[in-house]
Amino acid sequence: EVKLVESGGGLVQPGGSLRLSCAASGFTFSRYWMHWVRQVPGKGPVWVSRIQGDGGNIIYADSVKGRFTVSRDNAKNTLYLQMNSLRAEDTAVYYCARVGVGFEIDYWGQGTLVTVSS
Amino acid sequence: EIVLTQSPGTLSLSPGERATLSCRASQSVRSSYLAWYQQRPGQAPRLLIYSTSTRPTGIPDRFSGSGSETGTDFTLTISRLEPEDFAVYYCHQYTSSPYTFGQGTKLDIK
Numbered sequence A: 001e002v003k004l005v006e007s008g009g010g011l012v013q014p015g016g017s018l019r020l021s022c023a024a025s026g027f028t029f030s031r032y033w034m035h036w037v038r039q040v041p042g043k044g045p046v047w048v049s050r051i052q053g054d055g056g057n058i059i060y061a062d063s064v065k066g067r068f069t070v071s072r073d074n075a076k077n078t079l080y081l082q083m084n085s086l087r088a089e090d091t092a093v094y095y096c097a098r099v100g101v102g103f104e105i106d107y108w109g110q111g112t113l114v115t116v117s118s
Numbered sequence B: 001e002i003v004l005t006q007s008p009g010t011l012s013l014s015p016g017e018r019a020t021l022s023c024r025a026s027q028s029v030r031s032s033y034l035a036w037y038q039q040r041p042g043q044a045p046r047l048l049i050y051s052t053s054t055r056p057t058g059i060p061d062r063f064s065g066s067g068s069e070t071g072t073d074f075t076l077t078i079s080r081l082e083p084e085d086f087a088v089y090y091c092h093q094y095t096s097s098p099y100t101f102g103q104g105t106k107l108d109i110k
Helices: none
Strands: A003-007 A010-012 A018-025 A034-039 A046-051 A068-073 A078-083 A092-099 A105-108 A112-116 B004-007 B010-013 B019-025 B034-039 B046-049 B063-067 B073-078 B088-093 B105-109
Touching: A003 A092, A018 A034, A018 A092, A018 A112, A034 A068, A034 A078, A034 A105, A046 A068, A046 A078, A046 A092, A078 A092, A105 B046, B004 B088, B010 B019, B019 B034, B019 B088, B019 B105, B034 B063, B046 B063, B073 B088
Parallel strands: A010 A112, B010 B105
Antiparallel strands: A003 A018, A018 A078, A034 A046, A034 A092, A068 A078, A092 A105, A092 A112, B004 B019, B019 B073, B034 B046, B034 B088, B063 B073, B088 B105
């Protein structure tokens, strides 16, 4: 069974930093591209970043470029999102998501809430 | 950036009825890289349809997807609504970065 479990969310002040983790199980993690997607409750999801299985070919949404860094440790089956210079508009539930063989997002984690507020 | 516009915003129907949800793209979605997701309250999105019309294993056949030849108009059809189908539905294009989602259609019980 594919399982994605995010952690690391919480309350942080504007300008602060946070690192999210996503523990993967039930599949060969290194073979799959992964996304981070965020969602403000009541709104549609918004794509944040994508990373290939070997850790290469990383891309970001313009809204987070230069502030967020995605990485992965295939030995630990874990995906990360380092978030710096956080803003109020970064407040959302953050999901990690797996890219399927047809390039679609086929599995999502349960999400972790990030709140940026003073 | 490809903007996806979903309609209607809210659709009120009864169990057993047919639901038709639309998603229009601001430019052609190449290779039919369009997916549909269902999201129930407090849950993560669940994949229903990918590549415009392909159902993953385990998705009931009452869910079907189609698209126009222009690659800009897409439809999700639920042939006979079950109580568990009342949720929010999102379309998503993954043909080019930035990958985008529609704003959602809420399907609620009439």
